[in-house]
Amino acid sequence: MSAKDKGAVGGGRKKSVKSVSKSAKAGLQFPVGRIGRYLKKGRFSKRIGAGAPVYLAAVLEYLCAEILELAGNAARDNKKSRIIPRHIQLAIKNDEELSKFLGGITIASGGVIPTIQPVLLPKKHKKDKDHVAA
Numbered sequence: 001m002s003a004k005d006k007g008a009v010g011g012g013r014k015k016s017v018k019s020v021s022k023s024a025k026a027g028l029q030f031p032v033g034r035i036g037r038y039l040k041k042g043r044f045s046k047r048i049g050a051g052a053p054v055y056l057a058a059v060l061e062y063l064c065a066e067i068l069e070l071a072g073n074a075a076r077d078n079k080k081s082r083i084i085p086r087h088i089q090l091a092i093k094n095d096e097e098l099s100k101f102l103g104g105i106t107i108a109s110g111g112v113i114p115t116i117q118p119v120l121l122p123k124k125h126k127k128d129k130d131h132v133a134a
Contacts, residue, residue, distance in 0.1 A: 022054065030057040030064075070095055085109040 022032035036053030070091035089110030092098045
């Protein structure tokens, strides 16, 4: 018998191969496998490419990181160490792009954004140079 027939070179044990998740391969925190399973289960399309769940997980992770960063800033501005739904609401509504993207959603316990309509503000009177006494 040759070394090929025995299965392992040198008669030693075979190295156990650790399984690496798709998320780890992509360098993401969000679960790529689970997102892929939901895409298949949701019947959005008959076929789902291998890169689709990776891309979707990356986009979702980026959006969450962006919102959490802004919400953390809002919490720090309010001298709080814990992010609450109000901070998430303030973060989304004060950011122009996120406000446009997530404009139609309602955040539970988010409260409202305090605004005063420009029509209700007192008018600023411009002083003409002709009427200014020297």
